[in-house]
Amino acid sequence: MVEEISHTDFTELLRIIQQRYGYDFTDYSAASLKRRFSRFTGFAGVHSTFELKHRLLNEEPFFREMVRYITVNVTEMFRDPSFYKVLREQVLPRLASYPIIKIWHAGCSTGEEVYSMAILMEEAGLLDRCRIYATDINEGNLEQAESGVIALKDMKEYTANYMQSGGISDFSNYYTAHYDKAIIRPFLRRNIIFFQHNLVTDQVFNEFQLICCRNVFIYFNRALQSRVVKLFYESLTSLGYLALGIKESLLYNDERAKFETVNLANKIFRRKM
Template sequence: MENISNSDFTALVNIIQQRYGYDFSDYAPASLKRRFLRFTGYAQIKDLFEWKLRLLNDPAFFQEMVQYITVNVTEMFRDPLFYKAMREKVLPRLAAYPIIKIWHAGCATGEEVFSMAILLEEAGLLNRSRIYATDINAVNLEKAENGIIGLKHMKDYTQNYLHAGGCNDFSNYYTARYDHAMIHPSLRRNIIFFQHNLVTGQVFNEFQLICCRNVFIYFNSTLQQRVTSLFYESLTSLGYLALGIKESLLLNEQLLKFEPVDVGNKIFRRKV
């Protein structure tokens, strides 16, 4: 398939919502259409009829589709200056809490969650921290929970770590096994991975920090408003919200409920 009409796109989104309860109606349509079409090539789908038929009758096919179209791009210490800002401007404030609760929403395969765990460990805060890492993609979560990362990436991740202000030997945080690196269990012990859908999810805890980086770019403005409201209700007074470098609250009605902490690195704080 080379193209998909707006009506066919809407029909597919409706089938997904009615059959499986996944609501993609407020995702940015242009981006989602591109991922839909790439999936048709990957799955060798000939026409719309076959696509609909398989969606309606084959749950395994649907799970494969979700795995393919949802966001999987991530890396450890992605945007190093963001983590440096976290180290210098946020963690010292979080140190005042007896128990630190952090939510990584849209955690993909866990690389950014492990990065946060390293920051907390180096700040002496990991023992009293609880990190809740969620994603819509069950396959991503399984990979994240195993703590296994391709060894070929670790050289780049080491450079990211150093640029983020890291001063330890980065290899101390993982064990190399053949072509994989395994994040040490001591870093993963306080991380809870589970499936959560930002579109339909509700408040499930109260957090001092929520990280949702490079997820809003896939949402339209309506869904951005809704999810920001969810984050606001999930934060303690003066709790922190971190978005991706290319994301902002500037066009979001919820902006008045937050104050900027670091505009360049997209770190905000809930007002009292």
């Protein structure tokens, strides 16, 4: 494991990644990204930054493995139950007025929060007219998310989250157990579209009533956060909702004036007219 990556080596790594593969990490939080690079070198058995740069330049599978490693975000079903409770009580009744409800999960990771949303929509009687677009930069995340397979050992914790969020059913109705795996039932997966999207470089692709981008901003610097919020603003319908992570904020964002606060504690905002 490389103990510490110098500023010069870090800049060179970002240049290699951008020029060789078209991935732009220059506006990610430098401190966080350096730590992830260092951890990846230990994971991959790389002993120097020279070796890391050499392999990135010459081995595309190695680069793909690195992207999968450094862009994996911690996630869980019904994470922050109070957030989902507010969605149930304050947001979904408004969304019910639309004939077709379009939701974007940006940075969906391995899909746990996407399936949580599908359960919410099912219990509100809205899933049949809902389209959930789940995107991530990480191809490995998307493959796992689309499979609908979750570790069975996590379901006890997820059941507790679900109940705290105001769940009205038996949580086990939403998955089947198979050995050490929980498999999300097909009826929850039918209206979810998974595909790769890069928040740094890609553009608006639809118009949404709700965008969830939770616990992704913490990896971006302030300039990139503002660019991404501008993308979200342009992707929302008038009075559409934007949800961020509990520890994230629009407070110092250049686009802040374009949104009103729905629930500050749970970081739910609404696009102004």
